[in-house]
Amino acid sequence: MLATKIRAAFAPCSLGTWPAPLEAHPALARALGLQALWLKREDLTGGNKVRGLEFLLASAPPRSVFVTIGATGSSHCLATARSAKAQGYRTAVATFPQPETDVSRAVAASTAATANLVVTASSILTLPWAVLRAWRVAHHLGGGTPRWIPGGGADPRAVVGQFLAALELGAQLDTPPDTIVVPLGTGGTAAGIALGVAWLGWSTEVVGVRVASWFVANRWRTLRLARKTAALIRRAGIDFSVPRSAMRVRVVDAMGKGYGHPTREGERARALAAEYAVRLDPTYGAKSFGFLQRADVNVQRVVFWHTFAWP
Ligand SMILES: Cc1ncc(COP(=O)(O)O)c(C=O)c1O
Secondary structure, three states, X not given: OHHHXXXXXXXXXXOOOOOOOEEEOHHHHXXXXXXXXXXXXXXXXXXXXHHHHHHHOOOOOOOOEEEEEEEOOOHHHHHHHHHHHHOOOEEEEEEEOOOOOHHHHHHHHHHHHHOOEEXXXXXXXHHHHHHHHHHHHHHHHHOOOEEEXXXXXXXXXXXXXXXXXXXXXXXXXXXXXXXXXXXXXXOHHHHHHHHHHHHHOOOOEEEEEEOOOOOOOOHHHHHHHHHHHHHHHHHOOOOOOOOHHHOOEEEEEOOOOOOOOOOHHHHHHHHHHHHOOOOOOOOOHHHHHHHHHOOOOOOOEEEEEEOOOOO
C-alpha cells in the first residue's frame, strides 16, 4: 500500500491521531443548496499543519532548534512550536503584524507561551531582520545547528503529509466528491490534496480559496509544490507518477482587504456555519466556506477541509 511505503521511506514522527474524521452535514448542505457536504476535520487533530510537521521534524538530531516565520496569529508558527516541543525540540519564530481579532490574539498568546523565542517585526518590511535575529539566537537555544522551516511549512516534505490526508479521504468515501474546498495560504495543503486526488484517479476539482497575497497563494506555486513532492516520493525509491493534467486545481479569491482581515462574505459564512454547530476562524475557515455561499457556484458534492485548530 502506498501510504505504508511512504511512511516506511520517510519515517515521519507521530504528532496526530489519524484518520481525521470525515463528517457528513446534511442539514448544512441543504442550507447551502448542495447535494452533500462533508467536513474533513483536520481541526480535531491539531490542524492541517501537523500533517506536514510529522515529516518536517522527522529524524532531526536531538536539541535541534527549528526556526520559522509567519504572521502574529499564524497557526503554522503555533503548530510548529507545539509539535517541536512535543518531540523535545526548540523553536524560534519571527512574526510580522496582522489585523488583530480574538482568534489571532489567542494564537499569538499560545505561540508566545510555547515557542522558546518569538521575535516580532514592526512590519512585514522589517521581517528579514527579525528572521536574522531569530536565527542568531537559535544557535544558542539548543546547541545544534538551527533548522529552517519555510513560512506555512510549504516544503515538499510537508506536502507528503498532506498527500497522505487525501489518501485517507479516499478510504473514507465510496464515491468521489465533485469538489474539495480548502483555504489556500502557502499552497502545501492544496498541493497535497491535488496530488492525492490525482493518484486516486478522481476527477474531483480542488478549489483553493485564496486568503493570502497572490504572491504566495497561487496556482503556479501550488502545482509546482505538488510536482516537487511527486519527485521527492520517487527519489525515495517509490514507484509513483500522476499525469499533470490529473491535478485539477482552481484558485478563487476571497482575501478581501488583506490576509487576516475578516470579510463580510466570510463573516456571513461563519454565522451560517455556527447555526449548524460548525465553528470557523475568520482568516481561513470563514473565507473559504464563504465560497460555498456564492451565487455563481455550481458544485454539488463537496468536501470542505476544516483546517483551523482552536488554540
Ligand atoms: C488554519 C489554516 N488553514 C489553512 C491554511 C492554508 O494552508 P497552506 O498554507 O498549506 O495553503 C493555513 C496556513 O497557514 C492555516 O493555518
